[in-house]
Amino acid sequence: MSEHRIEVTINGQAHRATVEGRLVLGDFLRIDAGYTGVHLGCEHGVCGACTVIVDGCAVRACLMLAVQADGCEITTVEGLAAPDGTLHPAQQALRDEHGLQCGFCTPGVVMTLAALTGDDKRPSADTLLAALSGHICRCTGYQGIRRAARRLAGAPAGEEPA
Amino acid sequence: MKPAPFDYIAPETIDEVCERLAEAGGGATVLAGGQTLMPLLALRMSQPFILVDINRIAALKGAARADGGTRIGPVMRQNEVIADPTLANALPLLLTATRHVGHHQTRNRGTIGGSIALGEPAAELPAAAVALGASVEARSTRGVRRIAAEALYFGPYATALEPDELVTAIHFPDWPPDTINLFREVARRPGDFALVGLIGALTVEQGRIARAGLAWFGMGPTPIKARQAEAALLGQSIAGLDARGIAELAIADTAPFDDHHATADYRRTVGRRIFARALQEALDARQAA
């Protein structure tokens, strides 16, 4: 059982920690770093609730080891809103469209939408909806999530250039 | 669902990986993208003593032209494959297959080499490797060898790779521009493993099929090369090809089974249909063009 020194930047803040080799990134973010907005819904990569942004890409925090994040920049759902509390457009769209009920899957959905619309990217609705197929929501029937995705998209669903 | 203890190492070089694998004597597992391995670890279905992370080795990344084909580093992420213009040009069928692997979020981590080396029988990429005639370069302290993809798979997650071997590249041969690409996947939801999957490439020269690579996924314990159909197609004129007859031959090589998601009968029936339809539609499209 090995232990490793890692340095990770989480939501702009440098963290230094010693972690066991087997510690899953999701557990590290929740327990060691205190970002409990990272929700573990299945721990085997299907439900998407634990999705975070690692070096610009939306990934499952349950499918990475903490030690693998050494040197990475990570954004969790806690790190999206502006310091004055202004919600990120992905958060605002979900709020406006009633895209959540119990809120457990929500952080993952937010992070996928945020990753794909970051740097002012405007992917098509089809692209966003395809990416959202990697998230399970048991409450909403996806109605508000889909409306939020369409609102964030650059082109309506079905009209993406081939 | 927490992984059992292991020693984690992340070597910087291929040689070091090979040395560590050799020392471990079968007790080590290689971690590439981890999108299949991590669930197995969490479920404690995989409990290695040593986990060898190859994600930090630059030499295992990226794609390049080599040996009259394309050499792809095993740690190339699936979303990198999809976005790579060189690969789009040389291996459009591989890109199509890769778009069907998992979800956007898993493709950001998942690698082409990890998928091919693992050998999930219902996954897209092992079948793509078989259909396109790829081979894997396997290195150990004992040396380097190349294994043809069609000789790689023995059963679910069982491959010809020795425990001390690391996949250091996947070689895809070029397919001429005049190649008909076939891809069909029947899966219950986007990102699920296939109930039935078909991938194939047919090169046309002077109106006849000069080269054929066809493989099934989700149709048996391994990706399955449709040898009888390939043999029947070679040399055939594409005008008036009997798509249904070829589909029948293609199905004859499969060995599907009943599981939680579909019956073997279902897989055979639907496989026969999607094969015939995919082939017929491709021929019709070519005719129209």
Next chain:
Amino acid sequence: MTAPQIGAARFIGQRVPRKEDGRLLTGRGTFVDDIVLPGMLHVAFVRSPIARGRIALIDTSVARDMPGVHAILTAKDLSRFKIDMLTFYLTLPGIEIPPLATDRVAYVGDPVVMVIAQDRYLAEDAAGLVAIDYEEEDPVVTIDDAKTGPLVHPGSESNAAAVLGVEEDEDLEALLASAPHLVTGTITHQRVSQSPMETRGVVVDQQGDEELTVYIACQSPHLVARYLSQAFGMPNISIRVLAKDVGGSFGLKVQPWREEMAVIAAGMILRRPLKWTEDRLENLTAANQAREQEITLRIAFDADGKLLASHADYDLNNGAYPHGPDCNIAVQMFMWAAYKMPAFGFYTKGWYTNTVGLAAYRGPWAMESLARETMLDIAARQIGVDPIEIRRRNLITKADQPCTTSLGIQLEDITPAECLDKLLETLDVPAFRAEQAAARKQGRYLGLGIATYIEPTASTGSIGVMSGELAQIRIEPTGKVTATLSTHSQGHGTQTTMAQVIADQLGVPYEDVSVFEGDSSRGGFGPGAAGSRQGVAGGGASMKAAKLLLDKVKRVAAHLLNANPDDVRLENGVVYVAGAEEMTRSLREIAEVAYGEPDRLPPDIQAGLETQYRYTPPPVTFTSAANACIVEIDAETGFVAIKRWISSEDCGVVINPAVVEGQIAGGLAQAIGSVLLEEVSFDARGNPTAVTYKDYMLPAISDVPDFEHVHASTPSKSEGGFRGVGEGGCIIGPPTLVNAIADALSPFGARCLDLPLTPSKILELIEGRTILRKASGHGAGPQAAAVDRPTAVTASEPDATPIGEAAEPQAAPPLEPAPATAVDGLWKMVLSTPMGPQAMKGRFATNGQILTGTLYSDMGDQDFEGIVAGATLKWDLKVEKPVSLTLKYDVQIEGDKLSGKVKMGFFGNAKLTGERL
């Protein structure tokens, strides 16, 4: 009835943003796994790998020695508490339910040992080191196993957990037998997992001998506190239960169950805070599940398609340790509640098996709607009436009410017929039929499904724990409003909807109202979310309490301002006196006096601005709905694409349309899961076969269409005019979708009554087993397949008339006669042998007069050949065990039933009965 006037409602009826969303969107919710306490240890369970057997030996010594392990507990260690596991109704269940297995295990996943360690990783490591020897016994897995197998709970009389009704009612049988039309079918619903995205979890923290604090994922902290108090029988400890955010429940977390109780007991033994968070593997294998049931429904009609009589024979798998032994009497109660049904009888049974126990799942009685609505469509085809018309002829309308159903349910204001009318304003059925007919010519299969139902919501009073709800509201000295409610949200958004009601009634800004719930030490008892009740009971309580408070504000303000209370009004947080603009005061000014200067108040009035009201709504408030769905089936692959779905529902006064539609949509998505995707299944040894989300398939965004909503909004008799809406989508969704699929498949004469309708099953329905069994088929499209279908014999289902076609037969003429006395397919049978009843299944295939088939039983699988003559089947079968014999089968098929005899050599004749699967 006291529905708010539309003109006065400023917040009721509005899609206001939810108060919950700010914290949930930014990762600042508080779910149970987010709770961290100093010194907290973590629990992992060692669970049984076998479905049934005796525990021979438990060796924890190696695990106990592992560094980081604090304790390892077994049932023996917990025995210092006498823990009475209770049903949802807080009654004793009649069987012994130990939190940890004592000497026997009863299902795969049965918790046997608890490991308590520094963290969850270490706890799981040590769990792997606990050695347990079992003496395995053959398990009782299915309902059929339960009827004939050994006792699941040794010492009990039988495996019947609960039985109600009459097996054979001669009068009813006579009615059924003499009716012009008798329609019979058996509907099978698979077992499903509630699968809230947040699994179960608990943190226990005992402080001294006096205080016990429990954080738990639940549906009502008040109910949990009451449950714990009663189950542990500890009058001298104060119990506080907290649950701020809960990630869905859907019936699963309605009461603490074995693992939670074991963890709470362990926390009291060890005097350390403990946490257990169920992982998904545990959730899919060891958390109670739902819905594994089957029903045979017989319905008699007169010549005009009017209902005459019906009988339902119902079985429900309870598993080993249900949340209460259950034969689901509500299925029978509400089977025909919305229809004019002169005579109805039932026989309803629940069975113990060696599987994980039964829990509620959103609309636990939903099988009535599935069975009734799918059979009504089949009846419509059989009788030759339009399925919409058959509902119109039989639904109870406004003109029929008030009335009392044959099972004693009083109806005053149900509106399913009106919902159907509104639905059909949105849906152009003739246009769809034309599209359907044109599509069929191209080999595309479209289908339209319609279903209607009523749902009993906010049931109160009849069941002990189902009390009213309490609202405590106060206007703070700041002028802001604080409400403490007994309601509880697991996604329901009651902080939002209750604030809307309160703001509306008081006349204050929505933003000024804060709603608190989720703490058993605040407010008062309420059962929380259970039975679509919070809008009605909680909304009514909020309404009443706000009215009382408003009265007090008026009296205080009138006294201070020297005005008549009737001239005082509160609007947008400002107190006005009619005709005296100079008297306008902020609510804060009035509140400051009310709290700080009691001398200035009227002499008979208490200081402060606080009130509470416990509202008990009428015993039942009915919600009605009609839904329609259009599907297209890919006949090559058996995949179903949902093209359109319209929900027309009447949930009374709508507090927040976005929340209401969210509840409906969530339920409909779960319905889609049940019909197409989700399935908990077991192998013959009782091992679960779908233990991850790769195999237990929940609907994804791509599986769920955009739902269209129509609201009828007939105010109910309850305070505020609200009706419940939490469960409805999950009840009406399945028959709507199944009917659409059956309509699409009507050219093939298929009955779709065995959920889930997987692509494999749909292809079998389209083509029949025989096609798929051919050694070398061909790439047959659906047309070719239909031609190949065995042409069997006499017709009991004259044709597949899709919805709407009877009215306009020329619009889409029947493509081909449906086959006949449908013999082909899978049947289940019970043979009454001298050694006891033997359950088996048979697969029959006919080709002209030739019968081929396979019998599947414990003795193995046997193929046979025989003959078909009309509805009679005959075949011989040789068996070697227990002695060498030739069994001569002589069987008559009647609809979906079969009966007959088997001549067993010198053993004589044995009775055979069976039904189609």
